[in-house]
Amino acid sequence: xxxxxxxxxxxxxxxxxxxxxxxxxxxxxxxxxxxxxxxxxxxxxxxxxxxxxxxxxxxxxxxxxxxxxxxxxxxxxxxxxxxxxxxxxxxxxxxxxxxxxxxxxxxxxxxxxxxxxxxxxxxxxxxxxxxxxxxxxxxxxxxxxxxxxxxxxxxxxxxxxxxxxxxxxxxxxxxxxxxxxxxxxxxxxxxxxxxxxxxxxxxxxxxxxxxxxxxxxxxxxxxxxxxxxxxxxxxxxxxxxxxxxxxxxxxxxxxxxxxxxxxxxxxxxxxxxxxxxxxxxxxxxxxxxxxxxxxxxxxxxxxxxxxxxxxxxxxxxxxxxxxxxxxxxxxxxxxxxxxxxxxxxxxxxxxxxxxxxxxxxxxxxxxxxxxxxxxxxxxxxxxxxxxxxxxxxxxxxxxxxxxxxxxxxxxxxxxxxxxxxxxxxxxxxxxxxxxxxxxxxxxxxx
Amino acid sequence: xxxxxxxxxxxxxxxxxxxxxxxxxxxxxxxxxxxxxxxxxxxxxxxxxxxxxxxxxxxxxxxxxxxxxxxxxxxxxxxxxxxxxxxxxxxxxxxxxxxxxxxxxxxxxxxxxxxxxxxxxxxxxxxxxxxxxxxxxxxxxxxxxxxxxxxxxxxxxxxxxxxxxxxxxxxxxxxxxxxxx
Ligand code: FES
Ligand SMILES: [Fe+2]
Numbered sequence: 197x198x199x200x201x202x203x204x205x206x207x208x209x210x211x212x213x214x215x216x217x218x219x220x221x222x223x224x225x226x227x228x229x230x231x232x233x234x235x236x237x238x239x240x241x242x243x244x245x246x247x248x249x250x251x252x253x254x255x256x257x258x259x260x261x262x263x264x265x266x267x268x269x270x271x272x273x274x275x276x277x278x279x280x281x282x283x284x285x286x287x288x289x290x291x292x293x294x295x296x297x298x299x300x301x302x303x304x305x306x307x308x309x310x311x312x313x314x315x316x317x318x319x320x321x322x323x324x325x326x327x328x329x330x331x332x333x334x335x336x337x338x339x340x341x342x343x344x345x346x347x348x349x350x351x352x353x354x355x356x357x358x359x360x361x362x363x364x365x366x367x368x369x370x371x372x373x374x375x376x377x378x379x380x381x382x383x384x385x386x387x388x389x390x391x392x393x394x395x396x397x398x399x400x401x402x403x404x405x406x407x408x409x410x411x412x413x414x415x416x417x418x419x420x421x422x423x424x425x426x427x428x429x430x431x432x433x434x435x436x437x438x439x440x441x442x443x444x445x446x447x448x449x450x451x452x453x454x455x456x457x458x459x460x461x462x463x464x465x466x467x468x469x470x471x472x473x474x475x476x477x478x479x480x481x482x483x484x485x486x487x488x489x490x491x492x493x494x495x496x497x498x499x500x501x502x503x504x505x506x507x508x509x510x511x512x513x514x515x516x517x518x519x520x521x522x523x524x525x526x527x528x529x530x531x532x533x534x535x536x537x538x539x540x541x542x543x544x545x546x547x548x549x550x551x552x553x554x555x556x557x558x559x560x561x562x563x564x565x566x567x568x569x570x571x572x573x574x575x576x577x578x579x580x581x582x583x584x585x586x587x588x589x590x591x592x593x594x595x596x597x598x599x600x601x602x603x604x605x606x607x608x609x610x611x612x613x614x615x616x617x618x619x620x621x622x623x624x625x626x627x628x629x630x631x632x633x634x635x636x637x638x639x640x641x642x
Numbered sequence: 643x644x645x646x647x648x649x650x651x652x653x654x655x656x657x658x659x660x661x662x663x664x665x666x667x668x669x670x671x672x673x674x675x676x677x678x679x680x681x682x683x684x685x686x687x688x689x690x691x692x693x694x695x696x697x698x699x700x701x702x703x704x705x706x707x708x709x710x711x712x713x714x715x716x717x718x719x720x721x722x723x724x725x726x727x728x729x730x731x732x733x734x735x736x737x738x739x740x741x742x743x744x745x746x747x748x749x750x751x752x753x754x755x756x757x758x759x760x761x762x763x764x765x766x767x768x769x770x771x772x773x774x775x776x777x778x779x780x781x782x783x784x785x786x787x788x789x790x791x792x793x794x795x796x797x798x799x800x801x802x803x804x805x806x807x808x809x810x811x812x813x814x815x816x817x818x819x820x821x822x823x
Contacts, residue, residue, distance in 0.1 A: 292699045292812075294707075384699045386716055388814040414738035418731045462724055525813060530716075542713060546720055550728075554718045555695075557732050560818040564740045567817065 205229065209621040213614030214586040220620075221393035221583075222573040227521035234502050234623050235260030237352040237632075239361045241504040241515050242266045242276055242338075244381040245345035246534070247293075252310070255293040257527075258517050259349060264338055265289050265299060266347065269310040276338035276349045277312030283333065293384060312337055344373040345380065354629040364601035365445040365500060371488040372508065375480060377535030381513055382545050385527040388554045392566035394503055394516040394524040395620070399585075400562060401497050401505035401514070402446045403438055403612030406587065411565060415557045421459030436607020439599065440592070442640045444619025446601075446612030447498025451490050453509055460510055460551070465543030472540060476533075487598050501619050506531060511544050512552040522570050526563075528553060585610040585617070593641060602641065615640065652760040664756045664767055664793065667800050672749035672771070675822050680730045683822075688794055688803040693726060695719040695787075695807040695823065718819050719807070729820075740820075745777040747821060759792075764803065767791040771823055775816070783816035785809070787823050 205226070208217040220226055240259045243266045248255060254267035256279055263279035265288065281288050281301040288299045288308060298315055299308045307316035312335035317324070338349035341358035343366060348358050359366055373379045400407065409416065409426030416423045425431050433450040440446040454473065458466040473493055481489035495509035503516040511532060517525040530545040552559045573579045592604035592611035604611035618639060626632045656664065667686070674683040687693075695718040696710045712720050721729070732738055753770040773785040792804035807823050 290700060291702045291705070294702055294705050382716070384697055384716055386697055386718060386814075387812065388818065390817050411739070414732045414735040417735045417737060418728050545716070549717055549720060550725055553716075554814045555819040555821075557729060557820075560740055560820045561738070563817045 206621070206625045209617050211618075211621075212589065213617040213621070214584065214589050214610075216583045216585065216617060218573045218579050218581065218583055221395060221570055222521055222579060224521055227518070229624060230518075231260045233626075234620065235518070236262075237350065237355060237623065237629065238502050239341075239348040239350045239355065239358050240502075241346070241500070242340070242349045243274070243347045244529075245342070245347065246380040247383050247529075248274065250295065252295040252297055253293070254289070254296055254299075254310075256289050256291065257515075259338065259351065260518060262351075263287060264349070265312075266340075266349075267296075267310045270297070274340055274342070274347055275311055276340050277308075277335040278338075280335075281306060282335055288335075306333075308335055343369070345378055346373065352629060356629065356633060361443055362445070362500070363443050364439075364441040365443075367600050368439065368447065368488075368491065368498075370484060371480065371491045372531075372533065374484065375476065375492075375533055375535075376483070377533060379531055380534045381529040381531055382541065383529050385515075385529050386549070386554045387528075388526050388563075389519070389523065390526060390563045390567060391523050392563070392570040393521055394518040396566040396569045397514075397516045397524065397526070397562070398499045398501075398503055398505060399613045399616060400566070401507070402499035402616050403440075403448055403497075403610060405433055405436060405438075405448045405450075405497070406608045406610075407562075407565075408433075411561045412558050415551070415561070418557065419459045422455045423459065432606045432608040436605075438588075438592075438604040438607055438609045438612050439601050440604070440612045440615035440640075441601045442636050444501030444616045445499065446615055447496050448607050448609075448612070449491055449494040449496045449508075450607060451494040453493055453495045456495060456509065461543060461547050465540065465547070468537065468540045468543065472533075472536060499616065501616060507552065510548055510551050510558075512548045514552075585613045589614070650758045652758055654758050656756045656758060656765065661754070661756055664765065664800065665754050667793070668751050668754060668767070668769055671802075672751050676747055676749055678733075678744070680733060684726065684730060686799075686801055687723065687726065688796060688801045689723055691721075691723050691726065691802060692804050693719050693721040693807075693822075694805065695809050695819070698809065698812055700812060718809070718814070740818075743778075745775055747776075748774045749823075750774075753788075756793075761794075763795045765793045767793050773821060773823055775821060781816070785811070785816075785819070785821070785823065789823070 208220050242257060243255055248268045251268055251270050254265055256265050264276050265279045266276040268274050279288050283306055284303055286301055286303040288301050305318045309315040314330040314333060340349050343358055409429040413427055416427050436448055436450040438448050454470055457469050461469050477489050477493055480492045497507050499505040505514045511530055513529045513531040515527045517527055519525055530548045532541045532544050551557055588604055588609035588611050593602045596603050622632055622635050694712055697716045750772045751769050755768040757766045759766050769789050771787050775783045787810060788808040790806040793800050794803040
């Protein structure tokens with residue numbers, strides 16, 4: 197660990213996750229430690245198959261603040277490696293996406309193949325010693341695995357497999373990712389810079405049903421329909437459940453949403469979406485059983501630890517790219533099912549952009565809250581005051597015979613946030629994945 | 643169209659008096675939006691308005707993929723009349739906390755060109771816009787864009803039928819783009 201903290205990192209989150217020291221959302225030392233202990237060791241979202249469908253397709257993205265190139269080689273295999281030249285460090289690829297066999301550094305022209313290895317060094321035989329070994333200047337590889345076409349990477353060879361890391365979340369993801377044909381993302385992502393700590397967003401999506409009726413009151417009143425019951429936090433969402441998984445992922449689901457969808461989508465897209473869901477529920481039931489047929493027809497908000505979030509109903513997929521302790525970039529794609537008619541996919545994309553895009557009628561409401569959560573900590577006295585996430589404390593971790601993970605009721609709950617923060621705490625205070633795995637096995641059920 | 647003889651070539655610039663009318667239309671539009679007169683502004687849109695602000699990716703010049711369209715790419719705005727109506731309704735609920743207290747917003751419109759089209763009732767209008775937004779104590783944003791507009795004469799009034807906004811940021815650098823450009 198490089199940072200020398202002025203505090204004991206383990207003291208910053210109360211063991212049950214319910215109380216946090218504000219410095220975890222503010223302090224530069226904590227953030228540098230996060231880059232090392234959380235971002236460099238977790239599975240992070242990189243891409244989805246349809247975004248780099250052809251041989252040679254590439255995109256550039258970030259893992260924490262590390263720039264990476266993700267590309268499909270001529271062998272069809274997806275690889276990822278650092279987007280920083282091993283000669284003098286320059287950025288190698290400055291395009292967001294495209295198609296290329298090679299990546300050429302602008303500084304001296306070193307050429308890297310789609311495997312991140314040197315394919316040419318100009319004048320090499322004339323200017324480098326005979327012993328110079330190109331293998332030593334291959335770009336650092338990312339360990340890449342995918343789950344149902346969703347591609348993730350980690351820098352830690354000792355991390356569990358992606359499937360193990362997803363744990364119970366994989367079972368829930370299958371609700372739409374294992375629908376016939378599977379799910380896909382529509383890009384390119386929209387991007388917006390916000391002056392807030394990335395964790396506030398991940399927590400907001402993982403379990404904060406509570407804010408919807410208040411923060412988003414204006415948008416709810418505009419679209420109308422059953423969501424009006426939530427307006428001004430007059431009621432908790434009926435039948436909603438919250439889920440929390442071993443490695444910190446979680447979500448809320450409010451079932452029975454044929455009534456809500458028509459108010460989220462407009463005109464005939466609403467009808468198409470309703471028809472689609474109605475026709476799919478029996479298919480999902482057949483394939484995956486009753487519980488996931490129920491969840492298929494639910495509105496979800498969720499996060500995958502550490503920095504990927506999603507909604508179902510409004511079909512958004514987001515990555516919270518950290519840019520320091522007090523700033524992030526929000527990257528947003530649309531998630532659809534591959535077998536949907538093209539017109540429905542376009543309609544869903546439109547709804548996502550209108551609600552959770554950069555000018556989204558809901559998205560805008562969140563950004564300012566997160567900035568306020570963050571920047572009030574500039575006050576030294578304020579920073580000493582703890583934050584609270586005790587909603588539903590003691591009512592979580594209900595035994596369930598039907599669902600694989602812990603669950604909590606009512607849906608207005610901060611159990612998933614506490615679980616997220618405890619996973620964060622475990623990673624920040626563990627030396628390696630063996631320790632993280634051992635601790636999470638016992639700690640996550642407490 | 644006002645003064646539109648059928649032998650006018652599409653693409654040729656409009657005469658001074660018509661240019662003045664179009665310029666006044668754009669200036670007034672900017673002022674209405676600055677002053678949050680959203681309903682009067684909405685009355686200057688045609689029913690089939692398409693209001694579009696696409697994402698501009700960083701692509702290599704040699705990239706052969708087609709230019710983004712509303713169908714094949716992502717947008718910040720891809721609005722029809724109903725979508726714009728919703729944005730105005732949201733504002734009017736009085737529950738949009740981020741608009742309260744209000745921001746200070748100013749638009750500066752320039753580089754106006756107006757050209758005849760192959761439709762006697764429509765003009766292509768090009769302009770640039772700088773939008774300054776100042777919120778709360780000290781939050782500042784500058785947004786710069788080009789606009790490719792289609793104006794249509796409807797019942798003796800010019801109306802905006804199409805606006806394609808060429809926005810000059812890739813990562814939007816200030817929290818949200820919830821302002822009409
Ligand atoms: S820094 Fe890339 S070739 Fe020299
Ligand atoms: Fe929200």
